[in-house]
Amino acid sequence: MIAPDLQTASAALRALVDASDRVVPFTGAGISTESGIPDFRSPGGLWTTTQPIPFDQFLASRDMRDEAWRRRFAMEEYFGKARPTRGHLALASLYRAGKARGVITQNIDNLHQAAGIRQEDVVELHGNTTFATCLDCARTYELSDVRRKFESAGGRAPDCDCGGYIKTATISFGQAMPAEAMQRAQAWSRDCDLFIAIGSSLVVWPAAGFPLQAKKSGARLVIINREPTEFDSIADLVVRNDIGDALAFLIAH
The missing domain is CATH 3.40.50.1220 (TPP-binding domain)
Incomplete structure (x- = not known):
């Protein structure tokens, strides 16, 4: 009905x-x-103007990792204030x-x-976008710490101490x-x-x-x-x- x-x-x-x-x-x-x-998928949503970064591109390209983090911090005005x-x-x-x-x-x-x-x-x-994890050793990171490192490096995505890539704890396109x-x-x-x-x-x-x-x-x-x-x-x-x-x-x- x-x-x-x-x-x-x-x-x-x-x-x-x-x-x-x-x-x-x-x-x-x-x-x-x-x-x-914002709704990502609906007409007029964020993905109609900015295509998401697939997981394989995140892994393959330093520039894509930098861009992924730039976008996440740009979205903080939405996620950080949401109730x-x-x-x-x-x-x-x-x-x-x-x-x-x-x-x-x-x-x-x-x-x-x-x-x-x-x-x-x-x-x-x-997944969850309010914290980050290392894709290799699974260490968790506060976003504030990642942002501090990102900005102090001139907009370059920081890596984990183990050498692994740090990513928001979300599931990207192409990720298991x-x-x-x-x-x-x-x-x-x-x-x-x-x-x-x-x-x-x-x-x-x-x-x-x-x-x-x-x-x-x-x-x-x-x-x-x-x-x-x-x-x-x-x-x-x-x-x-x-x-x-x-x-x-x-x-x-």
Whole structure:
């Protein structure tokens, strides 16, 4: 069912949540736009003007590593100031109520953790941009330390003490998906009784397959997204209203 209005959407979603014990929220960029973080993929998004740097280019070219870090620090005005949205707070409320064991997210902004979901209960499919790691020894770095080295070197990307390349802890195009996160997301999707896809276009695979996995395993499926998705036809409820408005009842719970 495509909800015809917000009141219908909220009532139907509340009924589904109340009837469920194992809810899995799955979030995409749409849940964070209210915080000021731009959507990358949508028309007019950042990637329409600036193409992302593939992982193989990052590894092969010092200039590409320099550019990758220049872009990340340019984005700090968005990521550094971002605060959890009503949607993040609503899902944190669902988590605290024991309805959801955590959240699966395609986002890299750390806002689910900031809203109150423990780090170990946030399954990050595309990593996290709020810190960096060495690709060789896995040492972690604060972005402030990387930036200081970057600027003192005249805009050159610093390397780890072990000689490895330092990169934000995100998954780039062409980089292997995190095996543990993928396994956990699969297990949660198969075990839930309600799967709620929120603010995702559901076009990026393999992550987009989790709603389908949940549905095939017997769960009810809700999709909350402004634009149609290819899974709308199999969803039990489709909500095209604002995410914060649609989930507001959870904050009041």
